Amino acid sequence: MQDxxxxxxxxxxxxxxxxxxxxxxxxGHTSFNARVAANALEMMRRQLDLAPAAETAEQxxxxxxxxxxxxxxxxxxxxxxxxxxxxxxxxxxxELSRRLAAGELDLETRGLADHLWQTTLAKLAVDxxxxxxxxxxxxxxxxxxx
Amino acid sequence: MNDLxxxxxxxxxxxxxxxxxxxxxxxxxGATQEIxxxxxxxxGAETPLILRRAPGGTRVSETAVGLETEAALxxxxxxxGVPVPAVRWVLTPEDxxxxxxxxxxxxxxxxxxxxxxxxxxxxxRPGLARQCGEILARIHxxxxxxxxxxxxxxxxxxxxxxxxxxxxxxxxxxxxELALRWLRAHCPPxxxxxxxxxxxxxxxxxxIGPEGVRAVLDWEIAHVADPMEDLGWxxxxxxxxxxxxxxxxxxxxxxxxxxxxxAAGGAPVDRDRALFWEVFGSLRWGVMCxxxxxxxxxxxxxxxxxxxxxxxxxxxxDLMRLxxx
Numbered sequence: 001m002q003d004x005x006x007x008x009x010x011x012x013x014x015x016x017x018x019x020x021x022x023x024x025x026x027x028g029h030t031s032f033n034a035r036v037a038a039n040a041l042e043m044m045r046r047q048l049d050l051a052p053a054a055e056t057a058e059q060x061x062x063x064x065x066x067x068x069x070x071x072x073x074x075x076x077x078x079x080x081x082x083x084x085x086x087x088x089x090x091x092x093x094x095e096l097s098r099r100l101a102a103g104e105l106d107l108e109t110r111g112l113a114d115h116l117w118q119t120t121l122a123k124l125a126v127d128x129x130x131x132x133x134x135x136x137x138x139x140x141x142x143x144x145x146x
Numbered sequence: 147m148n149d150l151x152x153x154x155x156x157x158x159x160x161x162x163x164x165x166x167x168x169x170x171x172x173x174x175x176g177a178t179q180e181i182x183x184x185x186x187x188x189x190g191a192e193t194p195l196i197l198r199r200a201p202g203g204t205r206v207s208e209t210a211v212g213l214e215t216e217a218a219l220x221x222x223x224x225x226x227g228v229p230v231p232a233v234r235w236v237l238t239p240e241d242x243x244x245x246x247x248x249x250x251x252x253x254x255x256x257x258x259x260x261x262x263x264x265x266x267x268x269x270x271r272p273g274l275a276r277q278c279g280e281i282l283a284r285i286h287x288x289x290x291x292x293x294x295x296x297x298x299x300x301x302x303x304x305x306x307x308x309x310x311x312x313x314x315x316x317x318x319x320x321x322x323e324l325a326l327r328w329l330r331a332h333c334p335p336x337x338x339x340x341x342x343x344x345x346x347x348x349x350x351x352x353x354i355g356p357e358g359v360r361a362v363l364d365w366e367i368a369h370v371a372d373p374m375e376d377l378g379w380x381x382x383x384x385x386x387x388x389x390x391x392x393x394x395x396x397x398x399x400x401x402x403x404x405x406x407x408x409a410a411g412g413a414p415v416d417r418d419r420a421l422f423w424e425v426f427g428s429l430r431w432g433v434m435c436x437x438x439x440x441x442x443x444x445x446x447x448x449x450x451x452x453x454x455x456x457x458x459x460x461x462x463x464d465l466m467r468l469x470x471x
Contacts, residue, residue: 037449043456093318100323107324113470116321120466123459131460132388137467 008045015041046126054122055089061115062092066099117141150243154184154197157241162234162248164188167195179213179366183251186234195234199246210366213237215295217247219365222292227284229361252361254353261354262387262396270356275398277358278347279406282376285362286341286412290370293342297369300336304371305329305426308433315436321462325429328469334372334419341373349385349395374416377407378423383464384431425468432461 018038023031099105107113117137124134155166169192170184180199185192200213211219217233224230231249255261261271290296299307309326312319345367353361381393381400389396394403404415438455442448 033449036453040449040453043453090318093320096320097318097323100320100327103327106327107470116324116470117466120321120459120462124463127456127459131463132386132390133383133460133463133467136390137463140467140471 008048011041011045011048015039015045043127046129050122050126054125058115058119058122059089059092061111061118062089062096065105065109065111065115066092066095150182151184153241153243157235157243157248158186158188161241162186162188168192180246194251195248196231196251197246197248199237199244211293211296211368213245213247213366215293216365216368217249219288219293219368220249222288223285223362223365226287228281229359231361231363252353254355254360256350256353256363258349258385258396259387261349261352262389262392267354267356270354270358271392271397273358274354275392275394275400275402276406278352278380278394278398279377279403279408279412280410281359281362282344282347282373283407283410283412285344285347285376286373288342290340290342293368293370296342298340299369299371301334301372301375301422301426302336304375305333308426308430311437312433315440317436317439319432319436319458319462321465322429322432324469325425325465329422329426329429332418332422332425334374334416334422337372337374339373339413340370343369343371343373343376345369345376346379347376348380348382349387349397352395372419372423373413374419375423375426377403377415378420379427379430381420381424382427382431383467384428384460425465428461428464428468432458432465435461 015038018034018041023034023038026034096105105112121134121137121141124131124137128134151167151170154170158164158167165187167184168187170182173181173183173196180197182197182199183194184197185194198213198216214236217236220230221233224232231252234248234250236247237243237245255264255267261267261274290298305326312322312326344362344365346364347362351362351364352359353363380395380403386392386396392398393400400420404420408414435454435456435458438451442451442455
């Protein structure tokens, strides 16, 4: 077990230093880039904090979506299906992408829109939680959460 | 930088009838080219200028028109009534400065957030969308035959282009797949009258003052295509800076943009086509952001580049709101 404070806590402290000290006490490019660097560290901190749970849920949804027999093409599916259904997140997303591109799945597919919404919102929560389009999407989806 | 200042001073004496240049400063704006501010010293007075250049002389991207063409486009735009900074000098090989040009410095605001929300431009905002429509109509009168090097592209070819760039990154994005399917299903036929389009006419590339648009900048990805492309691009979510109810750059309404366009001689606006180009625009900006990962891992390993790559998901939520609301 690694010691504390946690990576998340240390990243937050470095980000504060960059923003409150470096960016504040410098000008021009250096100040601008210190602020950008602080934002990047904050983003990585959010990823450390939020991504594990979000990606576990994403994997479960993908396995359910891609493993459903109705959505499976006939052959050469057996080996491919096993790999896709148990593969890592990149492989599962590649398989979902392939099926969307081929028209085998679309927004009419049960659970697909909900999966894409949840995955997209989880990405924004890490990448840009202040992006207005994300805030708008949260507000629009709040009353009809499914 | 001293070498650059000396070469520019020599150029000022040789070409611009001046005594030299002073105050050379690299500006932070402009992700793909070098942009410098300087002052021309002539008869004891100083005139602020901007230098745009690619020092190695290499093209900044496969879709950029080249700086010499960019200068020619701006001059032609100016002659057609488009507000542009006057081009003072196009660099030649003997100038020893690579490719590029010198133009007048135009004072004003280009930061989208300040244009959409800043107090200083509150008086300008109500008229901006209509003015943008009028300016686009003038840009679309430029003669494509005068620029034979410009790329011609049908709507389907443009979708192909961004799909190819997306696939080259080899990183799965189910939301982009959804968008590509939608764009294929809704792709308009090649336009009956292709026009010279600016290609990047949006909040951020417009120099704005309290009285309105002072200059249209960044002509580097002009091409010959469906004129509705320009009218859709400026309405893309990414340029609204939080002002959700003003789809045109966060400052105006589509109806005003279209009315200005039609009143200034532009073809009647096809609403469905404009929506197609809005969706296309979100995908396009998303693919551009996503391609920053390769730049970050290659020629430009800056933090800024990494952070822009992580803005790709903004376009994914925009596309979801457009296609799966």
